[in-house]
Amino acid sequence: MKAAVLGATGYTGMLLLRLLSSHNKIDRIAAVSTSAVGKAIETGDPGLYHNLDGKYISIDDLKEFQPDVIFSALPHLASLPFYRDFIGKSVIIDLSADLRYENQSDFENAYGTEHKAPEFLGKAVFGLSEWYRNDIKKSDLIANPGCYPTCTLLPLLPLLQEEVLGGNLTANALSGISGAGKKAKINNLFVERSENSCAYSPGKTHRHQSEIQKELNYTGKKSDLLFTPHLVPMRRGMVVTTTAELLKPTSDDEISSIFDKYYGNEVFIKVTPGSQPESSHVWGSNRCDISWQINNKRIILFSVIDNLLKGASGQAIQNMNIRFGFKESEGLRTWGDL
């Protein structure tokens, strides 16, 4: 099978090239990058070796390549112009926010800019694999979720669905710096970020809050999320700590049963009652580890992912596996690296 990666020189694109090159079902890979056309891939990306012998190609060359699947790891709104040429021919898995919203004004409020191809809105399935698996199997347009929504939603959705939680939700997230992408900004320099942590874009000012809230609303249960992300000095990794009220007294066993009902058979979700998961446990894996603690009338939920894997490129591969009927864990690790 043939796969293409748009934005192959950014962090999520680079990781997609790596994962695809180790994937048993992928025979040929096209690395598409406007900035590096014609350059040998192993020179442009010195971490590669014996993986991808060719050169970066342009989007124009991609048509000839006829990819079965296209992963777009371009910045928001950059890949929309290309989609019309591939719709109906290739399965598109988009890692940007372009296809995540149904409603044009929701997108535009969150991103502060006009959506240039609103005809695509509402056409893509939201690629939160464990929750939209059946739709993903049938869709040619998959909107891969952001890292914050993935890590926040996975512990919340079962408990909301089962009407355990009251509506006031407070989520605090910690993210590794790779979440900011490979952009030459003062704010992302080693000296600025090492030995430093801070909240940023809290609450109403963060675009991910609306993406998460939208999915919470789909449960049909009332909820009001206040989401505050933080930057912490790691390359990769994400921790979300969410506090909610319990609608009624609930035992650990009841919570455990609910998670077991929803996730008991999931290969990439590990529930670890009685201890808080650490982001290093899932580093390099496509896992989300989940736990909780009950404090009288309130519950604290803990969840961790690798922001570049389950939070981006890994879940994109998982969605490809689902869509094409491969083993869901093909090409992905269930173990965290050291």
Add this chain to the structure above:
Amino acid sequence: MKAAVLGATGYTGMLLLRLLSSHNKIDRIAAVSTSAVGKAIETGDPGLYHNLDGKYISIDDLKEFQPDVIFSALPHLASLPFYRDFIGKSVIIDLSADLRYENQSDFENAYGTEHKAPEFLGKAVFGLSEWYRNDIKKSDLIANPGCYPTCTLLPLLPLLQEEVLGGNLTANALSGISGAGKKAKINNLFVERSENSCAYSPGKTHRHQSEIQKELNYTGKKSDLLFTPHLVPMRRGMVVTTTAELLKPTSDDEISSIFDKYYGNEVFIKVTPGSQPESSHVWGSNRCDISWQINNKRIILFSVIDNLLKGASGQAIQNMNIRFGFKESEGLRTWGDL
């Protein structure tokens, strides 16, 4: 003036030695350590040079030294046996939890062990400098607050006092690893903590929750704190993000006025409306930087400190300055290092 440091080989003790050696009012310093008696201080602590020419002494030798002020940076419950010999002769500034509680059962619930000298409970002033300044001036027994309580209480107290906040408080804290002390534990190894973040001892299981709650209760306002600390891969630094309900619609100007009323003249509290403080801004300083964001009916409070300075050794020096009538910022920095 003569100062002594008990526990001079731990991180807070080492920092106290440094700060005292640069303090204009301190002439002689005794470094007390059971593990290093007789060793040259500059050998035991290779970061020192031309600071402290002598040797570590034992607690027995300390009596002869007749210190004007004793800083205890020993583990919890380790310094109590010595206090009887110095009470009334030296001002004691204790950085452990031993003297922080009024009520014996509160201490014992939080620390899970018997308090061996309950006669001291309720005798010490809580050394949160900006709130207990007048009492500190007159006290010979000062219980220096923990880092989490300092960073959590400073933004909360004015707003609780002014009846702006509802009672349900959710605080999430991020701490650098030095907060765990200089103990040879697997969990504190570089390889375990780098590229890793996690919640730990959340809610009811964390001893600092009760220390903070106790101080909140002293305002006479109703509050119910849920506190979750996290470890993030920094040597030093602390970030606390606290979410609360607003009792009534409140403007940024009103919040700003309140902070100005309480902290407008404070040398170590910098309020930065409109932007989130970063822990690196206060690294190496004795400052607490504070900001907030209003989200409809809820407010998010942001505060940062250097856990070893305003969260421990720095506030201890500040308290000494207050107690002895020195300039409050003597020997302390108001600027964050790079």
Add this chain to the structure above:
Amino acid sequence: MKAAVLGATGYTGMLLLRLLSSHNKIDRIAAVSTSAVGKAIETGDPGLYHNLDGKYISIDDLKEFQPDVIFSALPHLASLPFYRDFIGKSVIIDLSADLRYENQSDFENAYGTEHKAPEFLGKAVFGLSEWYRNDIKKSDLIANPGCYPTCTLLPLLPLLQEEVLGGNLTANALSGISGAGKKAKINNLFVERSENSCAYSPGKTHRHQSEIQKELNYTGKKSDLLFTPHLVPMRRGMVVTTTAELLKPTSDDEISSIFDKYYGNEVFIKVTPGSQPESSHVWGSNRCDISWQINNKRIILFSVIDNLLKGASGQAIQNMNIRFGFKESEGLRTWGDL
């Protein structure tokens, strides 16, 4: 095929469990640990999931398991007592220094302690895969090299062999902290090692110097190595910079040809003329990247590995692959992770 890991709770043992669990030729894995017998592996090692469903077993239970291959990741001299029970039945790949020397006094000088089973000395092949491949194919006793020797020898051996270099060699190595193992020592704490670099055990005092010198001597060429390792604040990774005199004027093309002659067909050695390799390029891979710079009469050699992979567990798997006739890269990555 059945594999066993002794010392399954240390860093190299933990990584071996991971690599083996993803290896297509391994059906069953025994995790042996004295400290964790009977504990579920996924509890003791929370990074694992759906990998190893069983429990840690004791060395006594291992006989019954009848492993085809045993990896020993125990501390030096700890596994010797067990070998007699498995010699002739299992292939043994030892990651300690126990089997690396031919000469008892060489070992004892380097390690400052008596070798308890000298009858094994000289019996094992030195598992530097690219140099001893033919011997490894036939051996049941493989002494996996240390990380420093692997990274230092790979660029040096071809140039010594081809008589390009004079005998005075100066090697400076930088190592990530995982090289120190999972030991609860103050010196390995996050706070001690972050924002800190230093030389340690330089020259004559470092045990790896004699291990490297021994292999250099096998070339039959005269050489005198001065080796200085440094600790730098990374979890994983190793950089070696070696300076040598050129015996005669030599061009970049000549150096390039030599490396091509020795390594042109190697899957795990990437030669990158004209740029210095970075340790992150090989992070997570089993590669060694090599480059050089000529400065008049002197040459600087650059080499990088992941100390836990090509420097330990990865090369051990590579050696198993060679020994059992599997594809040499089976279960190993040629690409560096992000």
Add this chain to the structure above:
Amino acid sequence: MKAAVLGATGYTGMLLLRLLSSHNKIDRIAAVSTSAVGKAIETGDPGLYHNLDGKYISIDDLKEFQPDVIFSALPHLASLPFYRDFIGKSVIIDLSADLRYENQSDFENAYGTEHKAPEFLGKAVFGLSEWYRNDIKKSDLIANPGCYPTCTLLPLLPLLQEEVLGGNLTANALSGISGAGKKAKINNLFVERSENSCAYSPGKTHRHQSEIQKELNYTGKKSDLLFTPHLVPMRRGMVVTTTAELLKPTSDDEISSIFDKYYGNEVFIKVTPGSQPESSHVWGSNRCDISWQINNKRIILFSVIDNLLKGASGQAIQNMNIRFGFKESEGLRTWGDL
């Protein structure tokens, strides 16, 4: 006294502002920055508080300010145009390479660009405080040395001077990332530099090699330096390991006596025989710690500094203290922070 800082928004400029604001002899400080003119200093540099109440000014406003001393922390060749206005009125301490060379072609070979004000070459004293103290006292033009030259020269000069060392010198340096300055480059991003070490600009390609060699030549002893710098994941800190041949058998006592002769009275040089200094020992101080190890006919020298202090802003303050007759350690720390 009035001090001005050109380039006040870069790392060395920011640190100069901090040090000057805590310096007892400095009454007024002008922060000069083309990019931030008119902005409040405490907003532009959020680490400051109660330090510098004013605004950034332009170079044109500086004349009116009439500074007694000007520190230039501008990029190479950027401050030369301004010097003509201040020569003879202010003491100029230049932290760039502009004034370090005597010979125009030496500068131009090293920096690959034309020197625009060659009339200044040879007019400045090289500000290696311990070696040029008497000249610094009398000079109005001080060329502050680079970090690599400072850390490499301090251990070498006494031994070369005393004819202990042969001419072939191999120096390997490790630098924290702040040495690269506050520039928005992909290569300096947190994600690129964390968990990563590498050699860069080795030997003949590094500009600091010629700056160091020039000073070695001034001793009148023959030497040939091969210098290889490395980047390691620290904010601040520098380690240099230099290997040289001993001209004749030399004892530790002889080396010790030489260092004692040259540095026995220095407040900022700590010689630590028998142990390797660590960069964290001098973090935040203006110290250089030095040690050595003899290996038969070769000696290894170890030296560490804080690249931003003794390697830049700290030594600049030390030079100001020397020039104006202040206590040499005024405003500087002799102790390393935690």
